[in-house]
Amino acid sequence: MTRIKLAMSDIDGTILTPDLAIDPGLADIVKKLRQQNIPLVLNSARSPQGMAKILHKIDNSENPIACFNGALILPNLDADFADAIYSLSLDIKEAKQLVSI
Numbered sequence: 001m002t003r004i005k006l007a008m009s010d011i012d013g014t015i016l017t018p019d020l021a022i023d024p025g026l027a028d029i030v031k032k033l034r035q036q037n038i039p040l041v042l043n044s045a046r047s048p049q050g051m052a053k054i055l056h057k058i059d060n061s062e063n064p065i066a067c068f069n070g071a072l073i074l075p076n077l078d079a080d081f082a083d084a085i086y087s088l089s090l091d092i093k094e095a096k097q098l099v100s101i
Contacts, residue, residue, distance in 0.1 A: 006041060008042075008066075010042075015042070026058055027058060044069075046068075047068065048065060051067065051077070052077055061076060061077035
């Protein structure tokens, strides 16, 4: 039997209700995952700061987070950008083109 080693979820429209409240059953799920040593990794188009309030509310700031649609993966909420597990940034030339458009 294969053991689950990681759980991953999007935020908006998944763990947040349409009125932006945290799904009431999520606290129990996070607790059960923690009891089984299964990290819950949240991913979002949001920035780390945009994910912070949610991560704190569900007591999940110590696990990795995937931000900016996966362009930045941090080992935890308190990590600095220099500690990124993965980071994909725009080239300065590309950024200038986007600004000019």
